[in-house]
Amino acid sequence: MSLTKSTVVDQITVTENGVVLVREATRILEDNVELSKAYHRSSLVPGQDISGVPANVQAICNAAWTPEVVAAYQNQVAVLAQ
Amino acid sequence: MASTINATTSGVVTTGDSVATLSLQTGGTTAVAIDTAQIVTLSKSLALLGSTSGSVALAAPATAGTQSYTLPTAQPTADGFALTSTKAGTMSWAAASATPAGSDTQVQYNSGGTAFAGSANLTFNGTTLTAAGLAGPHNGTVGATTPSTGSFTTLAASSTVSGTGFSTYLASPPAIGATAAAAGTFTQGSFSSTVHRGSTSGTVTLAAPATAGTQSYTLPTAQPTANGQALVATTAGAMSWTTVSGGSPGGSDTQVQFNDGGSTFGGDSGLTYNKTTDDLTILGNLVIGTSGKGIDFSATPGTGTSELLADYEEGTWTPTIGAYAGTVTTYSASGSYVKIGKQVFCAVFANISNAGTASGSYSISNLPFAIATSTQVYAYGVNVATNTSLIGNGASSTMLYVLSYNGTFPGGSGTYVAVNFNYSV
Numbered sequence: 001m002s003l004t005k006s007t008v009v010d011q012i013t014v015t016e017n018g019v020v021l022v023r024e025a026t027r028i029l030e031d032n033v034e035l036s037k038a039y040h041r042s043s044l045v046p047g048q049d050i051s052g053v054p055a056n057v058q059a060i061c062n063a064a065w066t067p068e069v070v071a072a073y074q075n076q077v078a079v080l081a082q
Numbered sequence: 083m084a085s086t087i088n089a090t091t092s093g094v095v096t097t098g099d100s101v102a103t104l105s106l107q108t109g110g111t112t113a114v115a116i117d118t119a120q121i122v123t124l125s126k127s128l129a130l131l132g133s134t135s136g137s138v139a140l141a142a143p144a145t146a147g148t149q150s151y152t153l154p155t156a157q158p159t160a161d162g163f164a165l166t167s168t169k170a171g172t173m174s175w176a177a178a179s180a181t182p183a184g185s186d187t188q189v190q191y192n193s194g195g196t197a198f199a200g201s202a203n204l205t206f207n208g209t210t211l212t213a214a215g216l217a218g219p220h221n222g223t224v225g226a227t228t229p230s231t232g233s234f235t236t237l238a239a240s241s242t243v244s245g246t247g248f249s250t251y252l253a254s255p256p257a258i259g260a261t262a263a264a265a266g267t268f269t270q271g272s273f274s275s276t277v278h279r280g281s282t283s284g285t286v287t288l289a290a291p292a293t294a295g296t297q298s299y300t301l302p303t304a305q306p307t308a309n310g311q312a313l314v315a316t317t318a319g320a321m322s323w324t325t326v327s328g329g330s331p332g333g334s335d336t337q338v339q340f341n342d343g344g345s346t347f348g349g350d351s352g353l354t355y356n357k358t359t360d361d362l363t364i365l366g367n368l369v370i371g372t373s374g375k376g377i378d379f380s381a382t383p384g385t386g387t388s389e390l391l392a393d394y395e396e397g398t399w400t401p402t403i404g405a406y407a408g409t410v411t412t413y414s415a416s417g418s419y420v421k422i423g424k425q426v427f428c429a430v431f432a433n434i435s436n437a438g439t440a441s442g443s444y445s446i447s448n449l450p451f452a453i454a455t456s457t458q459v460y461a462y463g464v465n466v467a468t469n470t471s472l473i474g475n476g477a478s479s480t481m482l483y484v485l486s487y488n489g490t491f492p493g494g495s496g497t498y499v500a501v502n503f504n505y506s507v
Contacts, residue, residue, distance in 0.1 A: 039397025041450030
Protein backbone atom coordinates (compact mmCIF):
# COMPACT_ATOMS: atom_id res chain seq x y z
CA MET A 1 0.00 0.00 0.00
CA SER A 2 1.34 3.39 -0.94
CA LEU A 3 -0.16 6.78 -0.37
CA THR A 4 0.69 9.57 -2.73
CA LYS A 5 -0.31 13.19 -2.94
CA SER A 6 -0.36 15.15 -6.13
CA THR A 7 -1.31 18.68 -6.95
CA VAL A 8 -2.01 19.69 -10.51
CA VAL A 9 -3.66 22.56 -12.26
CA ASP A 10 -6.65 20.74 -13.66
CA GLN A 11 -8.69 23.63 -14.96
CA ILE A 12 -7.83 26.99 -16.49
CA THR A 13 -10.63 29.30 -17.54
CA VAL A 14 -10.29 32.62 -19.34
CA THR A 15 -13.21 34.98 -18.85
CA GLU A 16 -14.48 37.48 -21.36
CA ASN A 17 -12.51 40.37 -19.86
CA GLY A 18 -9.28 38.36 -19.67
CA VAL A 19 -9.39 37.20 -16.07
CA VAL A 20 -7.75 33.78 -15.84
CA LEU A 21 -9.34 31.43 -13.32
CA VAL A 22 -7.08 28.64 -12.15
CA ARG A 23 -8.11 25.53 -10.28
CA GLU A 24 -5.60 23.29 -8.59
CA ALA A 25 -6.63 19.78 -7.65
CA THR A 26 -4.87 18.05 -4.79
CA ARG A 27 -5.44 14.32 -4.84
CA ILE A 28 -4.62 11.68 -2.26
CA LEU A 29 -4.09 8.32 -3.91
CA GLU A 30 -3.72 4.88 -2.44
CA ASP A 31 -2.14 2.51 -4.92
CA ASN A 32 -3.27 4.89 -7.66
CA VAL A 33 -6.85 4.80 -6.41
CA GLU A 34 -8.14 8.24 -5.51
CA LEU A 35 -9.15 8.52 -1.88
CA SER A 36 -9.86 12.23 -1.77
CA LYS A 37 -9.61 15.35 -3.84
CA ALA A 38 -9.63 19.02 -2.89
CA TYR A 39 -9.75 22.13 -5.02
CA HIS A 40 -7.97 25.40 -4.52
CA ARG A 41 -8.77 28.34 -6.74
CA SER A 42 -7.16 31.59 -7.68
CA SER A 43 -7.76 34.28 -10.25
CA LEU A 44 -5.30 36.29 -12.24
CA VAL A 45 -6.28 39.65 -13.66
CA PRO A 46 -4.87 40.97 -16.92
CA GLY A 47 -1.47 42.57 -16.49
CA GLN A 48 -0.66 41.31 -13.02
CA ASP A 49 2.63 39.70 -12.05
CA ILE A 50 2.47 36.02 -12.88
CA SER A 51 5.94 35.00 -11.83
CA GLY A 52 5.72 31.98 -9.60
CA VAL A 53 2.59 30.54 -11.16
CA PRO A 54 2.84 27.24 -13.07
CA ALA A 55 4.30 27.46 -16.54
CA ASN A 56 1.15 26.20 -18.24
CA VAL A 57 -0.84 28.94 -16.53
CA GLN A 58 1.71 31.53 -17.56
CA ALA A 59 1.39 30.36 -21.14
CA ILE A 60 -2.35 30.86 -21.05
CA CYS A 61 -2.02 34.28 -19.48
CA ASN A 62 0.57 35.43 -21.99
CA ALA A 63 -1.67 34.27 -24.82
CA ALA A 64 -4.81 35.89 -23.46
CA TRP A 65 -3.35 39.12 -22.15
CA THR A 66 -2.71 41.11 -25.24
CA PRO A 67 -1.98 44.79 -24.69
CA GLU A 68 -5.53 45.54 -25.76
CA VAL A 69 -7.00 43.15 -23.21
CA VAL A 70 -4.83 44.52 -20.41
CA ALA A 71 -5.72 48.09 -21.29
CA ALA A 72 -9.41 47.30 -21.45
CA TYR A 73 -9.35 45.58 -18.08
CA GLN A 74 -7.48 48.40 -16.37
CA ASN A 75 -9.94 50.86 -17.83
CA GLN A 76 -12.80 48.73 -16.53
CA VAL A 77 -11.34 48.73 -13.02
CA ALA A 78 -10.77 52.46 -13.13
CA VAL A 79 -14.37 53.08 -14.11
CA LEU A 80 -15.64 50.89 -11.27
CA ALA A 81 -13.38 52.64 -8.79
CA GLN A 82 -14.89 56.00 -9.55
CA MET B 83 -4.00 -103.66 -109.99
CA ALA B 84 -2.37 -101.03 -112.08
CA SER B 85 -4.05 -99.37 -115.00
CA THR B 86 -2.37 -97.29 -117.58
CA ILE B 87 -4.27 -94.62 -119.34
CA ASN B 88 -2.82 -93.70 -122.62
CA ALA B 89 -3.79 -92.37 -125.93
CA THR B 90 -5.46 -95.63 -126.79
CA THR B 91 -7.89 -95.58 -123.91
CA SER B 92 -8.27 -91.81 -124.25
CA GLY B 93 -7.90 -91.55 -120.46
CA VAL B 94 -11.53 -92.42 -119.81
CA VAL B 95 -12.47 -94.31 -116.69
CA THR B 96 -16.07 -95.25 -116.58
CA THR B 97 -18.38 -96.87 -114.05
CA GLY B 98 -20.20 -99.99 -114.81
CA ASP B 99 -23.72 -98.55 -114.57
CA SER B 100 -25.53 -95.24 -114.13
CA VAL B 101 -25.69 -95.34 -110.31
CA ALA B 102 -22.17 -96.35 -109.42
CA THR B 103 -19.75 -93.89 -107.84
CA LEU B 104 -16.28 -93.75 -109.15
CA SER B 105 -13.79 -93.95 -106.33
CA LEU B 106 -10.05 -93.68 -106.16
CA GLN B 107 -8.58 -95.31 -103.11
CA THR B 108 -5.17 -95.21 -101.55
CA GLY B 109 -4.13 -97.39 -98.66
CA GLY B 110 -7.63 -98.86 -98.55
CA THR B 111 -9.32 -95.50 -98.03
CA THR B 112 -11.28 -93.50 -100.60
CA ALA B 113 -9.31 -90.42 -101.49
CA VAL B 114 -11.47 -89.19 -104.38
CA ALA B 115 -15.07 -90.01 -105.10
CA ILE B 116 -17.13 -88.91 -108.10
CA ASP B 117 -20.83 -89.50 -107.91
CA THR B 118 -23.38 -89.61 -110.68
CA ALA B 119 -24.07 -85.86 -110.20
CA GLN B 120 -20.44 -85.31 -111.09
CA ILE B 121 -19.66 -84.01 -107.63
CA VAL B 122 -16.05 -84.69 -106.73
CA THR B 123 -15.34 -85.36 -103.06
CA LEU B 124 -11.81 -85.16 -101.68
CA SER B 125 -11.29 -86.84 -98.32
CA LYS B 126 -8.47 -84.47 -97.24
CA SER B 127 -7.31 -81.49 -99.22
CA LEU B 128 -6.66 -80.44 -102.76
CA ALA B 129 -3.04 -79.61 -103.41
CA LEU B 130 -2.25 -77.39 -106.34
CA LEU B 131 1.36 -77.52 -107.40
CA GLY B 132 3.17 -74.38 -108.39
CA SER B 133 4.51 -74.10 -111.86
CA THR B 134 8.04 -74.33 -110.60
CA SER B 135 7.83 -75.42 -106.98
CA GLY B 136 5.65 -75.60 -103.91
CA SER B 137 1.93 -76.07 -103.72
CA VAL B 138 -1.29 -74.49 -102.48
CA ALA B 139 -3.68 -76.72 -100.58
CA LEU B 140 -7.41 -76.20 -100.25
CA ALA B 141 -8.70 -78.06 -97.21
CA ALA B 142 -11.93 -78.34 -95.25
CA PRO B 143 -11.79 -77.64 -91.51
CA ALA B 144 -11.46 -80.67 -89.26
CA THR B 145 -15.11 -80.33 -88.19
CA ALA B 146 -16.35 -79.00 -91.38
CA GLY B 147 -20.04 -79.77 -91.14
CA THR B 148 -21.78 -79.46 -94.45
CA GLN B 149 -21.01 -76.18 -96.07
CA SER B 150 -21.14 -74.92 -99.59
CA TYR B 151 -19.48 -71.91 -101.08
CA THR B 152 -20.17 -70.63 -104.56
CA LEU B 153 -17.37 -68.61 -106.11
CA PRO B 154 -18.04 -65.22 -107.71
CA THR B 155 -19.01 -65.18 -111.28
CA ALA B 156 -16.23 -62.77 -112.20
CA GLN B 157 -12.86 -61.62 -111.06
CA PRO B 158 -12.45 -58.65 -108.68
CA THR B 159 -13.02 -55.29 -110.26
CA ALA B 160 -10.11 -53.78 -108.36
CA ASP B 161 -6.98 -55.01 -106.77
CA GLY B 162 -7.17 -55.76 -103.08
CA PHE B 163 -10.76 -56.85 -103.03
CA ALA B 164 -11.68 -59.50 -100.53
CA LEU B 165 -13.83 -62.53 -100.99
CA THR B 166 -17.02 -62.06 -98.96
CA SER B 167 -19.90 -64.40 -98.52
CA THR B 168 -23.56 -64.42 -97.85
CA LYS B 169 -24.96 -66.69 -95.15
CA ALA B 170 -25.90 -69.11 -97.99
CA GLY B 171 -22.27 -69.28 -99.05
CA THR B 172 -22.60 -67.19 -102.19
CA MET B 173 -19.30 -65.42 -102.47
CA SER B 174 -18.45 -62.14 -104.09
CA TRP B 175 -15.61 -59.65 -104.33
CA ALA B 176 -15.72 -56.53 -102.12
CA ALA B 177 -13.35 -53.80 -100.90
CA ALA B 178 -11.32 -55.11 -97.97
CA SER B 179 -11.83 -52.02 -95.57
CA ALA B 180 -14.13 -48.96 -95.10
CA THR B 181 -12.97 -45.33 -95.49
CA PRO B 182 -13.45 -43.16 -92.32
CA ALA B 183 -16.17 -40.55 -92.55
CA GLY B 184 -15.91 -36.88 -91.58
CA SER B 185 -12.62 -35.12 -90.92
CA ASP B 186 -9.40 -35.66 -89.06
CA THR B 187 -9.80 -36.53 -85.33
CA GLN B 188 -13.56 -37.01 -85.62
CA VAL B 189 -14.76 -40.01 -83.69
CA GLN B 190 -16.62 -42.54 -85.94
CA TYR B 191 -20.10 -43.72 -85.16
CA ASN B 192 -22.74 -45.89 -86.81
CA SER B 193 -24.91 -43.64 -88.91
CA GLY B 194 -28.13 -45.20 -90.06
CA GLY B 195 -27.12 -48.75 -89.21
CA THR B 196 -24.74 -49.42 -92.12
CA ALA B 197 -22.44 -46.44 -92.57
CA PHE B 198 -19.67 -44.74 -90.68
CA ALA B 199 -20.06 -41.04 -89.83
CA GLY B 200 -18.01 -38.36 -87.99
CA SER B 201 -18.89 -35.01 -86.42
CA ALA B 202 -16.97 -31.92 -85.36
CA ASN B 203 -18.90 -32.11 -82.07
CA LEU B 204 -17.07 -35.26 -81.00
CA THR B 205 -13.32 -35.44 -81.57
CA PHE B 206 -10.32 -37.22 -80.14
CA ASN B 207 -6.77 -36.04 -80.79
CA GLY B 208 -5.08 -38.97 -79.17
CA THR B 209 -5.13 -37.34 -75.71
CA THR B 210 -8.31 -35.37 -75.17
CA LEU B 211 -11.81 -36.42 -75.97
CA THR B 212 -13.89 -33.33 -76.71
CA ALA B 213 -17.65 -33.33 -76.78
CA ALA B 214 -19.60 -30.20 -77.61
CA GLY B 215 -22.98 -31.56 -76.85
CA LEU B 216 -22.85 -33.52 -73.61
CA ALA B 217 -26.30 -34.11 -72.28
CA GLY B 218 -26.53 -32.68 -68.74
CA PRO B 219 -26.37 -29.34 -66.92
CA HIS B 220 -23.24 -28.12 -68.64
CA ASN B 221 -21.74 -27.96 -72.05
CA GLY B 222 -18.01 -27.96 -72.12
CA THR B 223 -14.78 -29.78 -72.27
CA VAL B 224 -14.37 -32.45 -69.66
CA GLY B 225 -11.35 -31.62 -67.57
CA ALA B 226 -11.07 -28.07 -68.82
CA THR B 227 -10.19 -25.34 -66.31
CA THR B 228 -12.01 -22.54 -68.07
CA PRO B 229 -15.67 -22.27 -68.97
CA SER B 230 -16.76 -22.99 -72.48
CA THR B 231 -19.21 -20.98 -74.47
CA GLY B 232 -22.55 -22.08 -75.74
CA SER B 233 -25.88 -22.83 -74.30
CA PHE B 234 -26.49 -24.80 -71.15
CA THR B 235 -28.87 -27.62 -70.81
CA THR B 236 -31.41 -27.11 -68.09
CA LEU B 237 -31.93 -30.02 -65.75
CA ALA B 238 -35.42 -31.21 -65.33
CA ALA B 239 -36.83 -31.32 -61.83
CA SER B 240 -36.40 -35.07 -61.72
CA SER B 241 -32.92 -35.14 -63.21
CA THR B 242 -30.06 -36.61 -61.25
CA VAL B 243 -26.50 -35.45 -61.68
CA SER B 244 -23.86 -37.68 -60.21
CA GLY B 245 -20.33 -38.81 -60.75
CA THR B 246 -16.99 -38.71 -59.03
CA GLY B 247 -15.33 -35.35 -59.41
CA PHE B 248 -18.37 -33.77 -60.89
CA SER B 249 -18.20 -30.73 -58.65
CA THR B 250 -14.48 -30.43 -59.08
CA TYR B 251 -14.06 -30.48 -62.77
CA LEU B 252 -17.13 -29.07 -64.44
CA ALA B 253 -16.72 -25.39 -65.17
CA SER B 254 -19.18 -22.57 -64.62
CA PRO B 255 -22.10 -24.22 -62.93
CA PRO B 256 -25.41 -22.47 -63.29
CA ALA B 257 -27.66 -21.80 -60.36
CA ILE B 258 -30.23 -24.49 -59.85
CA GLY B 259 -32.95 -23.90 -62.40
CA ALA B 260 -30.94 -21.31 -64.30
CA THR B 261 -31.09 -21.30 -68.05
CA ALA B 262 -27.95 -19.30 -68.68
CA ALA B 263 -24.35 -19.76 -67.80
CA ALA B 264 -23.18 -18.54 -64.41
CA ALA B 265 -20.06 -16.44 -64.27
CA GLY B 266 -16.89 -17.47 -62.54
CA THR B 267 -15.12 -20.69 -61.98
CA PHE B 268 -16.74 -23.58 -60.24
CA THR B 269 -14.65 -24.86 -57.38
CA GLN B 270 -15.35 -27.86 -55.31
CA GLY B 271 -18.35 -27.50 -53.08
CA SER B 272 -18.89 -23.79 -53.78
CA PHE B 273 -22.31 -22.34 -54.43
CA SER B 274 -23.53 -18.80 -54.01
CA SER B 275 -26.57 -20.26 -52.31
CA THR B 276 -28.36 -23.52 -51.79
CA VAL B 277 -32.09 -23.98 -51.85
CA HIS B 278 -33.70 -26.69 -49.77
CA ARG B 279 -37.23 -27.67 -50.58
CA GLY B 280 -39.70 -28.41 -47.85
CA SER B 281 -41.29 -31.82 -47.83
CA THR B 282 -44.64 -30.30 -48.74
CA SER B 283 -44.04 -26.74 -49.90
CA GLY B 284 -41.74 -23.74 -49.74
CA THR B 285 -37.99 -23.47 -49.74
CA VAL B 286 -35.20 -22.43 -47.41
CA THR B 287 -32.24 -20.67 -48.98
CA LEU B 288 -28.79 -20.59 -47.43
CA ALA B 289 -26.87 -17.76 -49.04
CA ALA B 290 -23.50 -16.08 -48.60
CA PRO B 291 -23.48 -12.32 -48.08
CA ALA B 292 -22.85 -10.19 -51.13
CA THR B 293 -19.37 -9.32 -49.92
CA ALA B 294 -18.58 -12.60 -48.32
CA GLY B 295 -14.82 -12.48 -48.13
CA THR B 296 -13.45 -15.91 -47.43
CA GLN B 297 -15.22 -17.50 -44.53
CA SER B 298 -15.65 -21.02 -43.36
CA TYR B 299 -18.05 -22.36 -40.81
CA THR B 300 -17.92 -25.85 -39.45
CA LEU B 301 -21.17 -27.16 -38.05
CA PRO B 302 -21.29 -28.88 -34.65
CA THR B 303 -20.67 -32.57 -34.49
CA ALA B 304 -23.88 -33.24 -32.58
CA GLN B 305 -27.34 -31.81 -32.08
CA PRO B 306 -28.06 -29.43 -29.15
CA THR B 307 -28.14 -31.06 -25.75
CA ALA B 308 -31.06 -28.90 -24.66
CA ASN B 309 -33.85 -27.00 -26.31
CA GLY B 310 -33.21 -23.36 -26.99
CA GLN B 311 -29.48 -23.58 -27.39
CA ALA B 312 -27.91 -21.19 -29.84
CA LEU B 313 -25.30 -21.72 -32.48
CA VAL B 314 -22.13 -19.82 -31.60
CA ALA B 315 -18.84 -19.69 -33.43
CA THR B 316 -15.20 -19.16 -32.69
CA THR B 317 -13.26 -16.61 -34.67
CA ALA B 318 -12.07 -19.54 -36.76
CA GLY B 319 -15.67 -20.41 -37.60
CA ALA B 320 -15.93 -23.59 -35.53
CA MET B 321 -19.56 -23.68 -34.48
CA SER B 322 -21.08 -25.27 -31.43
CA TRP B 323 -24.31 -25.30 -29.48
CA THR B 324 -24.46 -23.31 -26.28
CA THR B 325 -27.06 -22.24 -23.82
CA VAL B 326 -27.83 -18.61 -24.51
CA SER B 327 -26.14 -16.50 -21.84
CA GLY B 328 -27.75 -13.30 -20.78
CA GLY B 329 -31.16 -14.78 -21.09
CA SER B 330 -31.58 -14.36 -17.37
CA PRO B 331 -30.96 -11.10 -15.50
CA GLY B 332 -28.04 -10.85 -13.15
CA GLY B 333 -28.21 -9.95 -9.47
CA SER B 334 -31.46 -9.63 -7.57
CA ASP B 335 -34.90 -8.16 -7.98
CA THR B 336 -34.99 -4.43 -8.85
CA GLN B 337 -31.28 -4.27 -9.60
CA VAL B 338 -30.52 -2.35 -12.75
CA GLN B 339 -28.73 -4.49 -15.32
CA PHE B 340 -25.33 -3.68 -16.75
CA ASN B 341 -22.74 -5.41 -18.87
CA ASP B 342 -20.69 -7.32 -16.36
CA GLY B 343 -17.37 -8.35 -17.79
CA GLY B 344 -18.21 -7.87 -21.42
CA SER B 345 -20.42 -10.87 -22.04
CA THR B 346 -22.95 -11.30 -19.25
CA PHE B 347 -25.64 -9.32 -17.52
CA GLY B 348 -24.90 -8.13 -14.03
CA GLY B 349 -26.86 -6.50 -11.22
CA ASP B 350 -25.72 -4.85 -8.01
CA SER B 351 -27.34 -3.54 -4.89
CA GLY B 352 -25.62 -0.24 -5.55
CA LEU B 353 -28.02 0.58 -8.38
CA THR B 354 -31.67 -0.32 -8.01
CA TYR B 355 -34.94 0.78 -9.52
CA ASN B 356 -38.33 0.66 -7.79
CA LYS B 357 -40.93 0.34 -10.47
CA THR B 358 -43.70 1.31 -8.05
CA THR B 359 -42.23 4.59 -6.91
CA ASP B 360 -39.95 5.11 -9.91
CA ASP B 361 -37.10 5.73 -7.53
CA LEU B 362 -33.63 5.10 -8.82
CA THR B 363 -31.28 4.48 -5.93
CA ILE B 364 -27.54 4.84 -6.26
CA LEU B 365 -25.23 3.95 -3.42
CA GLY B 366 -22.22 5.48 -5.13
CA ASN B 367 -21.77 8.81 -6.83
CA LEU B 368 -23.68 10.04 -9.83
CA VAL B 369 -20.86 11.13 -12.08
CA ILE B 370 -21.61 13.71 -14.74
CA GLY B 371 -19.28 12.79 -17.55
CA THR B 372 -19.85 15.72 -19.88
CA SER B 373 -19.30 19.38 -19.11
CA GLY B 374 -22.55 21.32 -19.25
CA LYS B 375 -24.68 18.31 -18.40
CA GLY B 376 -26.28 17.81 -15.00
CA ILE B 377 -29.67 17.37 -13.42
CA ASP B 378 -32.60 18.86 -15.26
CA PHE B 379 -35.38 20.15 -12.98
CA SER B 380 -37.54 21.54 -15.76
CA ALA B 381 -40.32 19.08 -14.87
CA THR B 382 -40.59 20.51 -11.34
CA PRO B 383 -42.88 23.44 -10.47
CA GLY B 384 -41.74 26.92 -11.40
CA THR B 385 -39.77 28.23 -14.30
CA GLY B 386 -36.49 29.99 -14.64
CA THR B 387 -33.82 31.04 -17.04
CA SER B 388 -32.35 27.62 -16.53
CA GLU B 389 -33.46 24.67 -14.47
CA LEU B 390 -30.40 22.62 -15.21
CA LEU B 391 -28.09 22.10 -12.24
CA ALA B 392 -24.88 21.53 -14.11
CA ASP B 393 -22.18 22.31 -11.55
CA TYR B 394 -21.24 21.90 -7.94
CA GLU B 395 -17.79 22.53 -6.57
CA GLU B 396 -16.23 23.31 -3.26
CA GLY B 397 -12.69 24.25 -2.39
CA THR B 398 -10.35 26.81 -0.95
CA TRP B 399 -8.79 29.95 -2.25
CA THR B 400 -6.19 32.40 -1.04
CA PRO B 401 -7.52 35.95 -0.69
CA THR B 402 -5.24 38.79 -1.58
CA ILE B 403 -5.70 41.65 0.86
CA GLY B 404 -5.10 45.17 -0.27
CA ALA B 405 -6.53 48.59 0.39
CA TYR B 406 -8.52 51.27 -1.41
CA ALA B 407 -5.57 53.55 -0.81
CA GLY B 408 -2.05 52.65 0.31
CA THR B 409 -0.79 49.16 0.85
CA VAL B 410 -1.08 46.50 3.52
CA THR B 411 2.31 45.47 4.81
CA THR B 412 1.65 42.10 6.47
CA TYR B 413 -1.33 39.83 6.59
CA SER B 414 -2.42 36.21 6.36
CA ALA B 415 -5.68 35.12 4.79
CA SER B 416 -7.59 32.03 3.88
CA GLY B 417 -10.77 31.46 2.00
CA SER B 418 -13.22 28.77 1.06
CA TYR B 419 -15.94 28.60 -1.53
CA VAL B 420 -18.90 26.58 -2.65
CA LYS B 421 -20.24 26.92 -6.15
CA ILE B 422 -23.76 25.66 -6.83
CA GLY B 423 -24.79 26.12 -10.37
CA LYS B 424 -23.94 29.68 -11.26
CA GLN B 425 -23.89 30.93 -7.66
CA VAL B 426 -20.65 31.20 -5.67
CA PHE B 427 -20.55 31.45 -1.88
CA CYS B 428 -17.27 32.62 -0.40
CA ALA B 429 -15.87 32.92 3.10
CA VAL B 430 -12.74 34.91 3.99
CA PHE B 431 -10.74 35.22 7.16
CA ALA B 432 -7.82 37.64 7.17
CA ASN B 433 -5.41 38.60 9.93
CA ILE B 434 -4.00 41.99 9.11
CA SER B 435 -1.02 42.14 11.39
CA ASN B 436 0.48 45.26 9.80
CA ALA B 437 -1.90 47.50 7.96
CA GLY B 438 0.90 49.60 6.57
CA THR B 439 -0.42 52.66 4.73
CA ALA B 440 -3.82 51.16 4.01
CA SER B 441 -6.77 53.48 4.26
CA GLY B 442 -10.37 53.85 3.11
CA SER B 443 -11.24 50.16 2.92
CA TYR B 444 -9.63 46.82 2.53
CA SER B 445 -9.78 45.07 -0.79
CA ILE B 446 -10.19 41.36 -1.27
CA SER B 447 -9.07 40.00 -4.59
CA ASN B 448 -7.95 36.76 -6.22
CA LEU B 449 -11.52 35.51 -6.04
CA PRO B 450 -12.07 31.85 -7.00
CA PHE B 451 -14.44 32.79 -9.82
CA ALA B 452 -14.91 35.99 -11.76
CA ILE B 453 -17.90 38.08 -10.78
CA ALA B 454 -20.45 38.43 -13.54
CA THR B 455 -21.71 41.80 -12.39
CA SER B 456 -19.54 43.48 -9.77
CA THR B 457 -22.24 45.89 -8.70
CA GLN B 458 -24.34 42.99 -7.50
CA VAL B 459 -21.89 41.66 -4.91
CA TYR B 460 -22.51 42.37 -1.27
CA ALA B 461 -20.41 41.23 1.66
CA TYR B 462 -21.24 40.96 5.33
CA GLY B 463 -18.81 40.28 8.09
CA VAL B 464 -17.21 41.34 11.28
CA ASN B 465 -13.96 42.74 12.58
CA VAL B 466 -13.34 40.05 15.13
CA ALA B 467 -10.89 42.21 16.99
CA THR B 468 -13.47 44.93 17.68
CA ASN B 469 -16.72 43.06 17.03
CA THR B 470 -17.56 45.70 14.46
CA SER B 471 -19.82 44.80 11.60
CA LEU B 472 -18.36 44.99 8.14
CA ILE B 473 -19.98 45.42 4.77
CA GLY B 474 -18.59 45.19 1.30
CA ASN B 475 -19.35 45.55 -2.37
CA GLY B 476 -17.87 44.49 -5.65
CA ALA B 477 -15.16 46.60 -7.19
CA SER B 478 -14.24 44.58 -10.25
CA SER B 479 -14.67 41.10 -11.64
CA THR B 480 -12.23 39.65 -9.11
CA MET B 481 -12.16 42.14 -6.23
CA LEU B 482 -14.43 43.71 -3.66
CA TYR B 483 -13.98 46.32 -0.95
CA VAL B 484 -14.73 45.81 2.71
CA LEU B 485 -15.30 48.60 5.19
CA SER B 486 -17.08 49.19 8.45
CA TYR B 487 -20.87 49.24 8.53
CA ASN B 488 -20.70 53.05 8.89
CA GLY B 489 -18.46 53.49 5.88
CA THR B 490 -15.21 54.01 7.76
CA PHE B 491 -11.94 52.13 7.53
CA PRO B 492 -12.36 48.79 9.33
CA GLY B 493 -9.25 49.19 11.44
CA GLY B 494 -5.49 49.25 11.28
CA SER B 495 -2.94 46.68 12.33
CA GLY B 496 -4.40 43.83 14.37
CA THR B 497 -7.67 43.77 12.49
CA TYR B 498 -9.29 40.35 11.94
CA VAL B 499 -11.63 40.43 9.00
CA ALA B 500 -14.21 37.64 8.69
CA VAL B 501 -16.43 38.16 5.65
CA ASN B 502 -18.95 36.11 3.70
CA PHE B 503 -20.28 37.05 0.29
CA ASN B 504 -21.85 35.42 -2.69
CA TYR B 505 -22.21 36.30 -6.34
CA SER B 506 -23.16 34.96 -9.70
CA VAL B 507 -20.73 33.94 -12.36
